[in-house]
Amino acid sequence: NAGVTQTPKFQVLKTGQSMTLQCAQDMNHEYMSWYRQDPGMGLRLIHYSVGAGITDQGEVPNGYNVSRSTTEDFPLRLLSAAPSQTSVYFCASTLSGRATETQYFGPGTRLLVL
Amino acid sequence: KQEVTQIPAALSVPEGENLVLNCSFTDSAIYNLQWFRQDPGKGLTSLLLIQSSQREQTSGRLNASLDKSSGRSTLYIAASQPGDSATYLCAVKVRTGNQFYFGTGTSLTVIP
Numbered sequence: 001n002a003g004v005t006q007t008p009k010f011q012v013l014k015t016g017q018s019m020t021l022q023c024a025q026d027m028n029h030e031y032m033s034w035y036r037q038d039p040g041m042g043l044r045l046i047h048y049s050v051g052a053g054i055t056d057q058g059e060v061p062n063g064y065n066v067s068r069s070t071t072e073d074f075p076l077r078l079l080s081a082a083p084s085q086t087s088v089y090f091c092a093s094t095l096s097g098r099a100t101e102t103q104y105f106g107p108g109t110r111l112l113v114l
Numbered sequence: 115k116q117e118v119t120q121i122p123a124a125l126s127v128p129e130g131e132n133l134v135l136n137c138s139f140t141d142s143a144i145y146n147l148q149w150f151r152q153d154p155g156k157g158l159t160s161l162l163l164i165q166s167s168q169r170e171q172t173s174g175r176l177n178a179s180l181d182k183s184s185g186r187s188t189l190y191i192a193a194s195q196p197g198d199s200a201t202y203l204c205a206v207k208v209r210t211g212n213q214f215y216f217g218t219g220t221s222l223t224v225i226p
Contacts, residue, residue: 004157033214042118042203043158043216058213059115090157100165103148103205103214105157 001026004106006091012112013081021076021109023091029104031094032074033058034066036087037108043090049074050096081113116141116208120217127194128225135189135220137204142182145207149178149189152201152219161202162189194224 007022025032033048035058045058049068063085065077074093078085089109094101117140127133137147146165150158162171162178164187170179177190187204203219 035216040218042218043205045213045215048213059215092158098145100146100163102160102163103158104160105150107157108155 003027004091004093004104006089006106006109008109009107010110010112012114013078014114015082017081019078019081021078021089021091021111023074023076023106024072025091025093025104026072027093027095027104028071029093030071030096031101032068033092033103034064034074034076035090035092036060036085037090038087046076046089078111081111083113085111086113087111116144116206116213116215118204118206118215118217120202120204120220122220123218124221124223126223126225129194129196131194131224132190132192133194133222135191135202135222137187137189137217139185139187139206139215141208142185143209144182145209147178147180147187148205148207149176149187150203150205152203154200158203191222194222196224196226198222199224 004025030051034046035043037043047066049055091106092103148163149161164180175192180187201219201221205216
């Protein structure tokens with residue numbers, strides 16, 4: 001199993017540009033989520049999904065869109081990038097989100113918005 | 115809203131020492147608490163998961179405890195090694211919704 005994969009590893013955008021961060025997992029996990037990690041603030045949940053076709057907002061959803069058309073993929077879209085979205089983005093998954101389950105993380109995408 | 119705090123933010127110890135990392139949370143209505151390790155420029159690796167009904171979990175030199183009533187967890191690392199140098203994060207899964215809340219982490223340096 002490749003686990004949780006993310007592309008790209010690094011991206012530079014100009015303010016106002018849009019882009020999609022890709023996340024895929026091959027573990028047949030139902031629950032997937034996106035976090036951003038900023039210095040001094042820890043990881044904060046952006047959006048999550050409990051299964052194909054179902055998404056919900058996390059703590060900091062503004063400026064981001066998600067969709068879940070398949071179990072495997074959970075892309076994160078930045079509609080109009082802003083410098084405040086400069087961060088490291090992590091995708092994570094668990095089998096079904098139950099209390100006994102470990103979260104698995106991807107390697108992250110470093111985004112710089114100029 | 116759940117607040118998760120980790121103190122200290124950074125810790126430096128000589129090789130071989132036993133050490134304790136602390137995590138506190140404000141809302142005791144949690145499903146579980148997880149400890150993660152993060153190496154520079156890398157993703158997070160799960161170390162231990164404690165369900166809300168459990169008091170502790172052990173894996174090798176690591177032992178994590180949970181006191182839900184006081185909103186505290188500790189990660190005990192025995193006989194520390196330079197390879198243990200990393201940032202350690204704790205996260206709680208809350209009962210309302212499906213959200214996880216992370217602390218800001220403790221950066222550990224083990225000096226050979």
